[in-house]
Amino acid sequence: MNLCKFLDxxxxxxxxxxKKLKISQAKLYRLVKTHQFPxxxxxxxxxxxxxSDLEAYLSAQIAATRSDTETEASA
Structure with missing residues (x-):
């Protein structure tokens, strides 16, 4: 049974x-090691x-950047 087929x-x-993150392999594994990336x-x-993990990570990065920008704009 191919579980991945059913889970899509x-x-x-x-x-x-x-390529999507535009970072080096060393940086990727460093992020994983420090629990900053899945x-x-x-x-x-x-x-x-x-x-889906990559999409969630990117969404969190975007949200964090936007909340930082909004905080700076209101200060």
């Missing part, structure tokens, strides 16, 4: 995540990230 999960390769899912020996 999209996995991203490390190079896809790096850890990868191990599939065999390969690391893959859930596309």
């Amino acid at each position: 999960v999209e996995f991203l390769k490390p190079e896809d995540v790096l 850890p990868p899912v191990k599939i065999g020996t390969a690391n893959r990230w859930l596309a």
